[in-house]
Structure formats: C-alpha cells, structure tokens
Amino acid sequence: MAKTEKDGKSRRELITLGSAFGLMGLAAAGTGGALFKYMFPVVSYGTPQKFLIPLDDLPDVGDELIFDDMKVVLRRQTETEVAAISLVCTHLGCTVNRVETGFQCPCHGSQYDSDGLVVGGPAPKTLPWLEIKNVPGGQIEVDTGTSMPEGTFYAVV
Template sequence: MANKEKKDGRSRRELITLGSAFGLMGIAGLGSAGALFKYMMPVVSYGTPQKFLVPVEDLPDVGDEMIFDDMKVVVRRQTDKEVAAISLVCTHLGCTVNRVETGFLCPCHGSQYDSDGIVVGGPAPKTLPWLDIKIVPGGQIEIDTGTSLPENSFFEVA
C-alpha cells in the first residue's frame, strides 16, 4: 500500500503541502504588488478650492515674489502690468514646497521644481499648478486656488 501512495516519489500529503505553500506565496505576492501599486499612485488632496484677494498696491515689485503661506501660493510680478500665481502644493503627495535658490523643494519626498514650477527631480508626476487671477472691483486681484493653468500664464493688472 505504501507503493500506491508514491507514484512519482512524493506522497499525496507532500503534494498538498507544496500546493498550499505555493498558493499562499502567490496570494502574498499579489497582496504585496497591490500595496506597492497603491503606494506609487499619488493621493493628493488639495482641500476645498479657495479664492483670496490681494490689493494691487500690495503686489511685489517687478521681478520679485510674495509668498502667502496660509494659502500655499506664491505671487510673481513679471512686469509692471503682468503677475502670476503658482501653487506651493507638491503634486506628489500634497506637501507644501519650500522656496529655495534654484526653485522649489518638497521636504516630504524630495521632489524638485525649477523657478517656474517644472519638475526637475523626484517623484512628483507633474509641474506645480499656475493659478487663475482676476481683477475685481476695489483695486484688488482674486486668486483662485481651485484652477490649474499652463505654465507661464501671466495676467495683466493695471
């Protein structure tokens, strides 16, 4: 009877054990691959889009920038009449980037952006968003943090 259990040199118990082991390794591998895939996909939550006002007379001088930490926005003045707003929210996982000499740097995972917000290194999948600006009554501009425009989108202010 012992010979009937071993046809190819393995018993039925060994085959079931090996099959179970390979099945469990496959399930563990799929679980790990799923977790890795989820980790690699950005989960950016920008919160509720907000608009805020800036008096035109408070805008920076030509060639300078003004950072609004609470709104996570930098306002740049290109010429006497042109301004732009760039979001300071990293496009990787939503951390606030810091202004550095060469551009912007994310302290969370090391994404690097040039002065125009274009990705030059790190895990960030796209450039920092340029934001919409409107002139509103009362000598102010309105910056909309819920919009995303192409790079170098400057707006005319009088």
C-alpha cells in the same frame, strides 16, 4: 507485522507546504497591490478656493510673496504684471518648499525650477499657474481651482 512506508508526502507535510505557499502568495499579492497603488497615485488638492490680496500688499518688482495657508506663491514680474503659482506637488499633493534653485517636494524629492517646470523626481507635470482677476476695492483675486498656461502673467491696475 511490519509497517509499510508510503511513497510521497504525509498528510501533515502537505498541509504545512500548502499553508506556506498560501501565505507566500498572500504576501506577494499584498506587495503587488501596494506597488500598483504607488505607481498610480491619487492626488487630492482639496477644495479649490479663491482669496483676495490688496494691491498695496503685492511684492516689489522681481520679488515673491508666499501664502503658506493657501499654498500659493505670488510673483511680481513688472510694476503692472503678477502671476500666481501653486505650491502643491503634482506627484502626491505635498506642499513644495522654496529653495535656491526653485521648488522642492519634501515627500518624494520632486524638483521644479523657479517657473514650476519639473527638473527631477517623480512629479508628472509642472506646478500649476493660477488665474488672477482684478476685483473692485483695489484688490486681486487668486483662484486656486483654475489653472492657466505656464508663464501667464496678469495685468494689475
């Protein structure tokens, strides 16, 4: 008796094709999920901290002092005015580096001018300017948890 051929695919071919399409769908879903997460980053700046700087340690007029451990740069505008700018990139929270033209993020290439304004890269907003208070004992207090408008300088006594 002659064997008759079936029209269409065999059971084995259907299982193979179904598995292949299933794996491609899983790969596409994983890639889409990673892309979605990249487009909406979760930035964690850590616990806001306050730290003290003696007035005697302030930089000269026109100079800056970088506090790497606190991720802050302190800028002295005049004899009586200072400002603090956060060094935490607003894209994904990396610490930016001081460069000749301003600041640059080593992680994804965001670029900021000397005042922390975004001039290139994926960063969504400017570097935060931080609150400074005069405290007793000839010191100032920088609050890394309180942002102020750009260009906010504080009078030091």
